[in-house]
Amino acid sequence: MKKLLRCVLALCMIATIAGCSNKPADTNISDGVYTESAKGNNGDVKVEVEVKDAKVIRVEVVEHMETAGIADVPIQSIPEAIVEHQSLKIDTIAGATNTSKAILEAAELGLMAAGFDVEAMKNKEVIEAVKSEAEDVICDTVVIGAGGAGMTTAIELKKGGQNVILVEKQAMNGGATSLAATYFVAVNTEYQKQAGLGLSIDEYIADQVSKNPDMNADNWKTLLERSEESVEWLNSLGTKINRPLSTYQVATEDGSSLGVAIVKALNAEIERLDVDMRLSTKAVELVTENDQVKGVKVESQNETYTIYADNIVIATGGFASGKEALLEYAPEWADLPSTSAAGSTGDGFELVKAVDANLAFMDVVRLNPSVHSENGVNSSLSAARAEGGIMVNLEGKRFCNDYYPDYTTLSKWMMEQEGDHVYILIDQSAMDKSKRLQGFKDQGYFIEADTIEELAEKMGVPADNLTATIEKYQLAVKTGIDEEFGRSANLTIDFTQAPYYAVSTKPGLQVTLGGIEVDSSMHVVTKAGHAINNLYAVGECAHDGLFGGAPTNENVTFGKLVAEDILNK
Ligand SMILES: Cc1cc2nc3c(=O)[nH]c(=O)nc-3n(C[C@H](O)[C@H](O)[C@H](O)COP(=O)(O)OP(=O)(O)OC[C@H]3O[C@@H](n4cnc5c(N)ncnc54)[C@H](O)[C@@H]3O)c2cc1C
Known part of the structure; x- marks a missing residue:
């Protein structure tokens, strides 16, 4: 009581x-x-x-x-x-x-x-959190898609005095750019030179072209020669991309997400310049008249209107999250989970059908071998591999060089294993090094155990196999020679520091590498080989000949290039 x-x-x-x-x-x-x-x-x-x-x-x-x-x-x-x-x-x-x-x-x-x-x-009518503006309108340039490429282009056009409208189908901007995890590809910047990581741009391009003869060396050169300017432009807007990682990569000063830093900085600039950005506004059709592109029809909250413009820039991103587009262009990968943004559905390719644009290398993709799916959310656990993790299959055995640099090949090896997933294993020493992994641990993604036997039991794999696997790997770490699979890099975890962790993983789709063929100024090129003077494609939706070799840099450098081309007309 x-x-x-x-x-x-x-x-x-x-x-x-x-x-x-x-x-x-x-x-x-x-x-x-x-x-x-x-x-x-x-x-x-x-x-x-x-x-x-x-x-x-x-x-x-x-x-x-x-x-x-x-x-x-x-x-x-x-x-x-x-x-x-x-x-x-x-x-x-x-x-x-x-x-x-x-x-x-x-x-x-x-x-x-x-x-x-x-x-x-x-029990009321559904309210859209972001409002629409539904009237036909005329502007100088309409940019479709507010990811890194679209935002950069719109900012530069607005600064150049244009009346620009930026439309974004989602209720928030940022697209896959906000997911870019770590590195901005750039060569021979001051940051790299000062760290003894200088490299000649020509040498880097020669290496890229030797690996893939379809690469466009001229576009690579344009990009890399302007990389420093692009990094400094982003930094002037608030990013701190100043930490050299390698001869061809720079990252944020504190290792925080590259994409979030970029989108935050671009957003602030969009706001400062008062760019007319229309969220929840989806481009559904290019408007053409006498073979000329005149604008774009958009849908916003069930209403349709047309934005007429002198120039139209398509910056709609890739199609890693677009089931229909995957089935049409890259069916081999259609069943894989996507780590890209929800808006990466390949809308740009539908839009350019109206002008008979050429789509190139559409089945070429970049896979992510470290996708963990939990409650419908696909997360990239690449940090577990970056910190030296190994991969085992459901028999508790390693099955390949699990630090193999070509993710598509590595993913194919994973897909050959029994069952629908494999595991990445790390120990406490790796967990201690990575805030990102600690965050995933807090979310319950890892299986954790004090002994390898207990870990095997929780994973549902044979304990004797897993113990033998770890013993063999410990020898590889000790001698620096992985006799079984020839892994030579990042042999860092000797599995002596409990607790031990396992996380289930499978390959996923990260970036699509083909797209709308463009010329060196990013004009859309038709199947007949004709470049359309007032229609551009830029970013992941464009096949600019770099095969996603430098995505966030392509957004910025080629986005600026598009704006320059338009402003110089
Ligand atoms: C998990 C992950 C990690 C990555 N890590 C890196 C990295 O470390 N370094 C790096 O350089 N790159 C990385 N990338 C790749 C990079 O983030 C993207 O390839 C690139 O930023 C794409 O930029 P974008 O502007 O072309 O497209 P997005 O940023 O995807 O923007 C396109 C926008 O267009 C919108 N849109 C689409 N269709 C329409 C339509 N019909 N109407 C209106 N709007 C539309 C979309 O909603 C989206 O907002 C990573 C990607 C992923 C998924």
Whole structure:
């Protein structure tokens, strides 16, 4: 009884803190500030809901661990939409679904605590968190797709005095660019030279062309000669891409995500310049007249309008997440999970059918051998391999040089194994080195055990096989010679530091490498070999002859090139 009384008192105190003292007479809804949490992508999302006179007057995300850049739009727009429409039936933001759901869930709990009829608030017409503008319009240039390539092009055009419209089909911009993990390909920058990592650009290009004769050496040269300028341009906007990793790679100063840094910086510039960026606006058809491209038809919240423009830039990204496009262009890979953005569905290739554009090398892709799928989310566990992890199959045996640099070949070896996944194994020494891996561990992705036998049991593989595998690998680490599979790089984990970790992994699709054929100024080229003067393709959707050799650099350098070509007309 005493216990019950204590509970009642405690509840009263909580309610007072929450502010239930001011309850309008004709409602069960109490004024106050209510704080609730729900699980997002990376952890709890804490939301404050403020209620006054039976109205929601403020919803705010006050604490979260969601990925900066990717989560920005839902964190701002969903709370605003709840307040504006007094509704919980807000559409989630594509590409940030888990964050959106967490905000809605936490807000619902808060509103429930305040006494709202949350079922009624969910039983309304769906509200788009991002608004549309549905009228035909004329501008100088329309850029389709607000990833790295589209944003760079739009920024440079706006700075050059153009009236530019940037359309993005998702409710947030950034595309696959925001997922770019680590390195910006650049050669012979000051950062590299100072670290003793200088390399002649011609030497690098010769090496690339020797590996793939279809490479376009001229476009490589243009890109690499302007790399330093592109890195400094990004850094002037706020990125800190200044850490040389190798003769051809630079990364962010603190090792944080390259893509998030780039998108954040470009976003700030888009905002500063007040670029007309239209989110939730999907390009559905190129408008042509007498064989001339005149603009693009777009859809926004079930309404269609046309943007007429002198120049049209397609920057719609690749098609790693587009089942239909994969079946059409690269069926061999259609069943693999995608680590790319939800918007990478190959829309650009549909658009250019209207002008009979040539599509080149469409079946060439870059696979990621380290994809872990959990609750429908595909995450790249490449850090586990980068820290020296080994791979074993469901028999508990290594099956190849698991640090093989060609990911497509490595992925094919993985696909030859029994079952639908293999495991990457690391020990505590590797876990200690990587914040990213620790984050995945916190999310429960790893199987963990104090002994190899126990690990084998939890993985469901034969313990004697796994023990023998580890013993053989320990010898390879000790001698530096992997007699079984000839792995010579990153033989760093000797599996002596418990606990031991395993994470299931399978190959996934990361980047598509073919695309719309373009000339050296990124004009779209038709099947008949004619370059269309006012139609451009840039970024992952374009086949610029680099085969995705430097994706984020291609976005910036070739995006600027497109803008220069347009401004010089
Ligand atoms: C997991 C991962 C890791 C990576 N790591 C690196 C790395 O370390 N270094 C590196 O350089 N690259 C890396 N990449 C590759 C790189 O991120 C991309 O290839 C590149 O940034 C693509 O840029 P983009 O602007 O062409 O396309 P995106 O950034 O994908 O932008 C295209 C935009 O167009 C929008 N869009 C599509 N269709 C339409 C339409 N019909 N109407 C309007 N909008 C539309 C999309 O929603 C998207 O926002 C990585 C990629 C992935 C997936």
